[in-house]
Amino acid sequence: MRFFKKTNIDFLKPRRWAYLGSSLLILAGIVSMVVKGIDFGIDFRGGTELILKFERPIEIGQLRTALGTVGLGQSQIKTYGTDQSILIRSVETGSGATVGSAIKAAVQQALPDAKFTVLKEDKVGPKIGAELRKDATYAVIASLIAVLGYVAVRFKFIYGAGAVIALFHDVLTTMSVMSLLNGVIPGLNLEVSLEVVAALLTIVGVSVNDTVVVFDRIRENLKIHRTMSLGEVINKSQNDMLGRTIITNGTIFLVLLVLLLGGGEVTRGFAFAMTIGTITGSYSTIYIASAIVLDWSLRKQKAAVK
């Protein structure tokens, strides 16, 4: 079986449109992040979070009134997966586990007939949250530098730069999509948690994987077809690798889809971010990484001719 037999698509022709499209999406994402604010989970913001599983469906309004009586009315309350599991999040941390106990006591008192079990109870001090935020930023930046270094050594500097700009693009696009969709789809919590940061870093890994495979082909084709222009070589390489790109990313995509639908609430944010990242990862290989290499080389040629 074979999906594509010797394609010859001029991938790079509409690259200006692609630049525009990507810029618009990222711009919209940044506007959304500024307007809505980045929805950090308690990992990064600090606070107390409980997930309670009730034996019968519960109305969120009732819970809010209950928490209001202990001064925690500002807490975020939403369903978690099913309408019997409720996530309660407060920015308060208190000392020890006092906030968690207060929440449980208040719920118990207001709804004495509703039995519940505590699925999860987290408390993160504000200082830890700030530290994690810093660590996560460093981690993303450090991985970008590592990629730049490795690709620059194995290929040429401009390839490394192209790969890293593509990665920036992927990370920003993923965050933009998550910010834009957050709260739009019910039951899908798209806040920025530790898992999402792990996903972003994995996207960096998978996307650079994709880019490097195509670069490898370009490197090879440049040696074989010395008469072809760079644009032609890039296009040819892209066409050569099209089958592989579709199959590999297709499988990863399928696997992520399974994780997204069946992996449970805990890994959902991760799987969602990864799914977006895989799509933009293959896209950015062509329209960001390769395109930048091409445009940069064309500009240098022009400068040389002048």
Add this chain to the structure above:
Amino acid sequence: MVVSLVFLYPTYEDYQYRKHLSSLSGQDSISYLEQNQDDILKAKLKRMKLGLDLQGGMRVVLEVDVIKLIEDIAKNKDDNFLAIIKEVRTEATNNDESVIPIFARKFQERGIRLSRYFGSIRDADNAVLAYLDNETEKAVDRAIEIVRNRVDQYRVSEPTIQKQGSRRIIVELPGVKDEREVQTLLQGTAKLEFRLLRDPAISYRVMQAIDDFLAGKVPADTSVASKSAKKEEKPKDALDDLLAGNKPAATDTTKEAQFLREHPFFSYVSPDQQNTGEGFVLENNRDRVMRLLARPDVQHLLPLDFEFLWSAKTDPTPDGKKFYRIYAVKRVAELEGGVVVDARANVDPTDNRPIVNMEMNAEGAREWARITGANVNKRIAIALDNAVFSAPTVINKIVGGRSQITGMESPNEARLLEIVLRAGALPAPVGIIEQRSVGPSLGEDSIRAGLTTTLISFLITVFFMVIYYKMGGFVADIALFFNLLFIVAVLAGFQATLTLPGIAGMILTIGMAVDANVLINERIREELEGGKTIRAAIDLGYSKAFSAILDSNVTTFLTGIILYQFGSGPIQGFALTLMIGIVATMFSAIVITRVVFNLMTDRGITPNFG
């Protein structure tokens, strides 16, 4: 391959034991536990560990409250000092700077020398700051020791207690879900006590009484003589057995059964033959003996003002097993640890043996002189939260509050005793800065969801590869199967902890593992179209695809390393499986498939690539 199975066997074994246990109920399960205790323990030690997110439990991060500590150790506190402390506290909550530099700056701004409150007057500020840093470090060690001691006392299974940085402690307690339990475990001041040991003869008599009672022999008045005769004999046997490491009974099951029936207590507790009054309990019998001693009818046998305390640490037997000691002590403490002002591990200049010097305040010294004076040649146990760390003998009456404790085997032991003695004197103020708990039901759901998704994604990938590449895909699938096996085996072999993000990493590896084979297969197809023979096409396919596979995997591996470096607990699990997955992929996708193809072509089978 074989190695993988060897690594995985204990996990399977443990699973079987637990399945069997849950199928039994009540009395049956207890007796089953008793019978197979050793095997169960062994399997448990070697099996793959599940992270807290999968088995439920609690993770707590404690941080030493440096400001509180500084406040505790400062001398001559005045209004100025308290004002500075208050300022430091507000500033420290608002930015990331660590406390001691802020503290030093505040003093400099006001032109006050730190030596006014710490150390001696002539100390330079730098020396005082170094001293404060050192005290912080010591406070962390003390807090760790206190927590470890308590966690051990409460018999939390498989706890992890780690120091992070210079001020933090990470405590992971599987199975613990009640935060009140955690409060008692982790917070509150440690209780250091000096407890007088009971007379060895009394201790042995109580042990004998317990043994007789458990064996069903009602202690009758007439048997006193024979009992005391037996008492001298029996302990020797038991200790010899213990030290020799193999009970004679172990080779002879009927004899063992008989001994167990006649001496249910001495089968597990061997009284010390050197007449110290201590009992030795092998490490794996500890829970059993604890259960025995906790029984109300057994408690009833103890005289007034009598209690067994356990040693905090184990000692090794000559053949490498470990044993605990039980000490018979008075129920009421002679002295509480609050009177200890200072303790320092040191080396005796005359014979280079490790010692600990302990200093008490005036009130303590007075009491101490009375206690030691009245109990020369008797032993006093130093117990922290009811665990005995040392039980030195009183040589003579100690006046003035300065005591020297000798008899430590190593400088480390002396240092531990120093930490313990100071724990009573100078509490290590710690606060919980992060606490995460996962209920067991969420953990079970996560395991189920994780296994299902792994299986589904594996099947999808496998079918897809076979349909798309036919034989080539089938060979890749074999590699994928081994790949998964390798990952799980390496995780089990390194005793790594399997977490939910770890499972996610494994699922992702499935997706990425086929990439290498896709690259190779696509290349082989190209070469075949170019008119090469199957053998040549395979060779070329592998060699040409290699650079792409290597480069792409190395870059992903690099991000894996960074993820591992920067991430905390759960993310590290993900990074670890990802990295193991990449290495396993490089091996299985390149080597295994190649071997299979070569075998095929050697036998004249022509693999097709769809």
